[in-house]
Amino acid sequence: QVKVVESGGGSVQAGGSLRLSCEVSGYTYNRYTTYCMGWFRQAPGKERERVAAIEDDGSTGCTDSVRGRFTISKDNAKTTLYLQMDSLQPEDTAMYYCTLDPARCQTSLCLGYSVYWGQGIQVTVSS
16 A cells, blocks of 8 residues: 655744655555656645656656745655755645656646645745
């Protein structure tokens, strides 16, 4: 059973930084396996939006509105994902979700679709 667990969220003042981590267990992969990992977020009363996605080889899958402030990366030796968030603003307040899909990003996360999801972790930015 695939399990996705986020960590590193919390509260920070505007202009501050946080680093989210995501551990995926139970997913079987090898050097030939294709998968995409990424982060989505959802603020109260708003639709879920994609933050960034990354291919299994560490190349960029797709990024969105937070480009330049947030950096996605992964440990290529395992399915561990990170999101470095700098210059945080109150509008970044949301529940952040880590996700993995067993396909290329262009056919999964970049289209808003993914198979495996974490429970989410709260990020709160105060002004």
